[in-house]
Amino acid sequence: MATSENIVWHSTSVTKKDRQKASGERSAIIWFTGLSGSGKSTLANAVEVELFKRNVKTYLLDGDNIRSGLNKNLGFSEADRKENIRRIGEVAKLFVDSNTIVLTAFISPFIEDRETVRQLVEEGEFIEIYVKASLEACEGRDPKGLYKKARAGQIKDFTGIDSPYEAPEHPDLVVDTEKETIEESTAKIVAFLKEQGIIE
Template identity: 60%
Template sequence: MNHDIVWHQHKISRSERAGLKNQGPCLLWFTGLSGSGKSTIANALDIALFQRGYHTFLLDGDNVRHGLNKDLGFSYDDRVENIRRIGEVSKLFADAGLIVLSAFISPFTDDRRMVRKLFPAGEFIEVFMNTPLETCESRDPKGLYSKARSGQIKHFTGIDSPYEIPSHPEITLDTSQLSIEECVENLLQYLKERNLILDS
């Protein structure tokens, strides 16, 4: 650690920034298999919050790998670093008073716990997309499962690389049973109950 670098205390607090927006800063961390509905539901919630006047920012796995994390591959170490960076970026957005939505497979418990520890209690909301593998594979929107099955892709989560199921997620959704609208309503209700958004 470089001892010449000192944390600068801002004059405006994160709660003051959030209060100006009439919302509570938080991170909704969508985790689940490829094709489970992470990006779809995160995008739908983002739209619903925006339409209600809330200030949000959505971070998506593929988009981030085009910029911030384009130097990372898919080795174990690179996957850990990918999530670490996303966690730090998410924290910065939350410090600005935003409601942050992050959609990443993030298959490892330790990585998700690492991000949770960056946030005050109640501000990290783990959304487990508990959609069955069979449903995810039948969707296969990017053709990744078929490539993994044929051996073209190695270490693919759910096929030859494990997904560690969250033990105590704040919210569990299964898009094989729930519609997009039902998922979004469940998420909005949770945010209202936790006073992160106003009832509207």
């Protein structure tokens, strides 16, 4: 998709640094990645609740919700998955610029695509959280019945079944939802955000 030669970036008078200075807070992308059924959405919601209690400015972008609107024209081919994450990355970048902590819960199966999003923001503004759970555990949970449909051939290109998932090689944080409760994982993430100076 080519960029028009007639588009010129328009710089705004109020910058991200201005917003951060005024609020005394930092912004960042908290990127939850993992297999379907690993607990990404549940965990992202739980973390947002904890941040909201601390009066931290947040917004949650969830995979299914985004595909119901902004990305409803995309399927699940490799090309469409890449475009899905590209768009999400650009939206998340706008939230960071607005001085908001944006939590994103997406399978985002490819390392290259997640690294592309990391490069959109400044160092330290992209926190990759690997929500770790085995395929067997995720398939056993199967909260939406998607694995069952994929095994029956009703869903093509399903991550973990007939489309690959590339686990992060160097995630900023790993939470193992087979070993940790939601409360334990949430506390672990909040503590990490404090350590990184993202929240107080």
